[in-house]
Amino acid sequence: MSILSKMTGNQYINGKNFDKAILAVGSCENHGFHLPYGTDTFVSAMLSEKVAEEVEGLLVLPPVNVGMSQHYAHFPFTLSLQPETLIAVLKDIMRCVVKNGIKKIFIMNGHDGNIAPIEIAARSIKLEFPEVRIASLDAWWVTAGNLLPPGTFEVWNGLGHAGEGETSIGLALFPELIEMEHARGVVPNLPEHVEIKWNFAELTNTGATGDPSKATAEKGAKMVDVLLKAVVQFIKDMDARDWNYSSEQSAL
Ligand SMILES: [Zn+2]
Numbered sequence: 648m649s650i651l652s653k654m655t656g657n658q659y660i661n662g663k664n665f666d667k668a669i670l671a672v673g674s675c676e677n678h679g680f681h682l683p684y685g686t687d688t689f690v691s692a693m694l695s696e697k698v699a700e701e702v703e704g705l706l707v708l709p710p711v712n713v714g715m716s717q718h719y720a721h722f723p724f725t726l727s728l729q730p731e732t733l734i735a736v737l738k739d740i741m742r743c744v745v746k747n748g749i750k751k752i753f754i755m756n757g758h759d760g761n762i763a764p765i766e767i768a769a770r771s772i773k774l775e776f777p778e779v780r781i782a783s784l785d786a787w788w789v790t791a792g793n794l795l796p797p798g799t800f801e802v803w804n805g806l807g808h809a810g811e812g813e814t815s816i817g818l819a820l821f822p823e824l825i826e827m828e829h830a831r832g833v834v835p836n837l838p839e840h841v842e843i844k845w846n847f848a849e850l851t852n853t854g855a856t857g858d859p860s861k862a863t864a865e866k867g868a869k870m871v872d873v874l875l876k877a878v879v880q881f882i883k884d885m886d887a888r889d890w891n892y893s894s895e896q897s898a899l
Pocket of ligand 1: 686
């Protein structure tokens with residue numbers, strides 16, 4: 648048992664010695680006509696729990712259920728924190744973790760709008776507590792596409808909000824909450840090397856981008872597998888060198 652919200656005080660004190668914590672950061676936002684509002688929270692939280700089953704001493708913190716989703720707010724019924732609010736929430740949670748003696752924090756992000764707030768919050772905490780180690784998987788939807796062999800996905804390398812990849816991982820993790828008969832999206836016309844700061848309604852009228860109709864549970868299981876392996880291996884490698892990543896030539 649590594650899930651803080653399900654533990655008693657007795658179990659925490661007498662349980663494993665936790666030296667690391669993992670924080671899922673999700674959202675509550677429209678995910679097309681076919682995926683649940685909690686998709687980003689469910690994926691990041693379920694991945695976090697699976698990671699904790701495979702490494703020693705990793706405490707699973709309660710997920711942040713509402714993220715920065717202002718650019719998805721044109722679709723009903725999206726909830727959003729302001730960016731500054733999410734930064735403050737993340738900093739407060741990380742400060743509590745550090746004050747409880749855990750100095751290694753892994754952030755499992757589930758949503759694009761959280762990336763910038765996570766970066767700012769993590770940088771602030773690192774300045775405040777230089778001895779703390781903070782790592783983050785910012786965009787599992789990109790990482791999974793990079794780790795899987797080319798051709799795994801049929802459209803847009805699986806990308807998209809509620810697209811082929813995200814719908815596939817949902818089918819692998821919480822199929823009972825998905826209505827595939829309503830899965831439809833569009834591949835947006837976006838440049839390759841430059842990022843446009845869009846509002847999501849400018850890209851699609853279905854609440855989804857990419858092609859969710861190509862999603863399968865088999866593709867999703869492969870995504871879960873490569874992501875788990877990558878994060879578990881990262882944590883084991885870092886544990887083996889006590890999270891010391893400074894190079895031998897470092898002058899500091
Ligand atoms: Zn999502």
